[in-house]
Amino acid sequence: MPDICLAGTGGMLPLKDRYLTGCFLEYNGKAILIDCGEGMQVALASSDLKISRIEMILITHNHADHVTGLPGLLLSMGNCSREEPIDIYLPESAERVVRNLISVCGRLPFDVRLHMLPDKEAVSFTADKIDPMLTVYTLPVRHSVKCLAYSMLLEKKAVFQPDKAQSLGVPVKMWRVLHSGEAVTLDDGRVIQPDEVLGDKRPPVKVTYVTDTLPIDPIVNFAKDADLFICEGMYGDADKKQSMNEKGHMLMQDACRLAEKACVKELWLTHYSPAEKHPENFEKELKKLFPNVIISKDGEKKTL
Amino acid sequence: MPDICLAGTGGMLPLKDRYLTGCFLEYNGKAILIDCGEGMQVALASSDLKISRIEMILITHNHADHVTGLPGLLLSMGNCSREEPIDIYLPESAERVVRNLISVCGRLPFDVRLHMLPDKEAVSFTADKIDPMLTVYTLPVRHSVKCLAYSMLLEKKAVFQPDKAQSLGVPVKMWRVLHSGEAVTLDDGRVIQPDEVLGDKRPPVKVTYVTDTLPIDPIVNFAKDADLFICEGMYGDADKKQSMNEKGHMLMQDACRLAEKACVKELWLTHYSPAEKHPENFEKELKKLFPNVIISKDGEKKTL
Numbered sequence: 001m002p003d004i005c006l007a008g009t010g011g012m013l014p015l016k017d018r019y020l021t022g023c024f025l026e027y028n029g030k031a032i033l034i035d036c037g038e039g040m041q042v043a044l045a046s047s048d049l050k051i052s053r054i055e056m057i058l059i060t061h062n063h064a065d066h067v068t069g070l071p072g073l074l075l076s077m078g079n080c081s082r083e084e085p086i087d088i089y090l091p092e093s094a095e096r097v098v099r100n101l102i103s104v105c106g107r108l109p110f111d112v113r114l115h116m117l118p119d120k121e122a123v124s125f126t127a128d129k130i131d132p133m134l135t136v137y138t139l140p141v142r143h144s145v146k147c148l149a150y151s152m153l154l155e156k157k158a159v160f161q162p163d164k165a166q167s168l169g170v171p172v173k174m175w176r177v178l179h180s181g182e183a184v185t186l187d188d189g190r191v192i193q194p195d196e197v198l199g200d201k202r203p204p205v206k207v208t209y210v211t212d213t214l215p216i217d218p219i220v221n222f223a224k225d226a227d228l229f230i231c232e233g234m235y236g237d238a239d240k241k242q243s244m245n246e247k248g249h250m251l252m253q254d255a256c257r258l259a260e261k262a263c264v265k266e267l268w269l270t271h272y273s274p275a276e277k278h279p280e281n282f283e284k285e286l287k288k289l290f291p292n293v294i295i296s297k298d299g300e301k302k303t304l
Numbered sequence: 305m306p307d308i309c310l311a312g313t314g315g316m317l318p319l320k321d322r323y324l325t326g327c328f329l330e331y332n333g334k335a336i337l338i339d340c341g342e343g344m345q346v347a348l349a350s351s352d353l354k355i356s357r358i359e360m361i362l363i364t365h366n367h368a369d370h371v372t373g374l375p376g377l378l379l380s381m382g383n384c385s386r387e388e389p390i391d392i393y394l395p396e397s398a399e400r401v402v403r404n405l406i407s408v409c410g411r412l413p414f415d416v417r418l419h420m421l422p423d424k425e426a427v428s429f430t431a432d433k434i435d436p437m438l439t440v441y442t443l444p445v446r447h448s449v450k451c452l453a454y455s456m457l458l459e460k461k462a463v464f465q466p467d468k469a470q471s472l473g474v475p476v477k478m479w480r481v482l483h484s485g486e487a488v489t490l491d492d493g494r495v496i497q498p499d500e501v502l503g504d505k506r507p508p509v510k511v512t513y514v515t516d517t518l519p520i521d522p523i524v525n526f527a528k529d530a531d532l533f534i535c536e537g538m539y540g541d542a543d544k545k546q547s548m549n550e551k552g553h554m555l556m557q558d559a560c561r562l563a564e565k566a567c568v569k570e571l572w573l574t575h576y577s578p579a580e581k582h583p584e585n586f587e588k589e590l591k592k593l594f595p596n597v598i599i600s601k602d603g604e605k606k607t608l
Contacts, residue, residue, distance in 0.1 A: 013380055014343065016350050038376045039318065039343045046320050064375045064408055071368045072342040076317055100404035104368055 002027040007043040011271035019043035040069030047299040055129040061147035062094035071104040085111035092116040093146040119146040141213030143248035149210040158198035215254035229264035231255040232271035236282030256289035306331040311347040315575035323347035344373030351603040359433040365451035366398035375408040389415035396420040397450040423450040445517030447552035453514040462502035519558035533568035535559040536575035540586030560593035
């Protein structure tokens, strides 16, 4: 099952005791990193996350607190003798900034492949490098610059039922093929279909990551039924609502309302303002809006 | 007198417990920052150094551990409502990388003025913004890319002697002019020269900052008689000498030998390799080479 970790929970500026927001999702020993602000390589190391496992980086937008850690991270990967290419997905409007940052690295011992995503329409693609059953979805959100939210959906194979396979006389060496969804032909000529040996399909695992946006309605559907909804909450003080509206951000309360409408299982708040020193002070109030809210701290971890 | 602080002491990679090397020299409430690797704004804050006081930034070379903190630092200055221009001095070979990094900031509420310095010849310029008596000197050193060392020399005014001024009948309001080195004309027509009221000239204060270079001979003259010589020492283990030669770095022992030859008053080691976990273990050995060596830690401070 995927392991997920919020390496940092800060917005705008890295602080001495709070790294910038970045999310690490690991599955099958391979990882996706979402966003890479200044100091991300240190944030990852502080949470014992291995940069060598990162295969894909998803960038939400071109603001410094989401991208300036890229040169340091890529150079560190080079120092660790990485040779495999890395794939970076980003909104097309972030291309210039990201290319400029990568140019700082000079020659790297591996390829950096940029994949530009549309700014204005939702798309999806398979995260083959992690797992062919993992799909990434984007949603354009509303910030001061073009910004994307991401959902990751991992389809899960139906449970394999050894007793049924045995009763049909399927050799053990063919079980793996059947479990992966392909039919097999036995020595006696019989063709066995996967659904003859598989149980009910299990529900997929869904993680939705939304930051740097107004709490727009499309987020509700985008995060629908997520097992984990990671969402910005810059402030917990309602007096900041007007300022957040102007800057294209949301309050912790907004995130809770989105979580409630989207019927997500759990909400992790993140991307706190540097001026919000104690987001945990709002826990009681927020739990009334959405009981399964976690006021995340750097290094918040979970296996889904 | 100038206050100096090494905000970080790491080389190559920022670590959880060691920021990247950066030096903050403050005088008259205004500061020079030398180098700005990833996380520098956090390193400065951790040592209680005010980014609002930075008037000039000196860059040694274009490697990521010396420059990638620039966008974050400049944006933070903008968040603090800075409007005054900032002056960045850099070797001309670092221009592209530094411009690319600054472009990440988008629009800033103040001007960033780049001053390209020759890569291949030593130059000097007055740091007027800090003090007209402060001069910065450069020295091209030998690294894998073009790199500059910096010396800062603060001339000190001779001591003003009030008894002499009084006996000559100079009104108190004219003392400041004389102390600054200009003659004054009294009401009775007499012209008083500064040397009539000033004591002996005091020796200047000199700080030399050398990193990312082989221990080349010209450094000895460049650091000559410095009150403080800040110098890289990647490793303390002599087995690393060959590797350091290849990479254009030096050992702690090399720095001590340079300090001894240059007759500096004090040496601060810095820019330790991330693999050098305990540079302090070499203190006893290094003190035999140069007794006034300090194995600096992040936040090392001194008033000169």
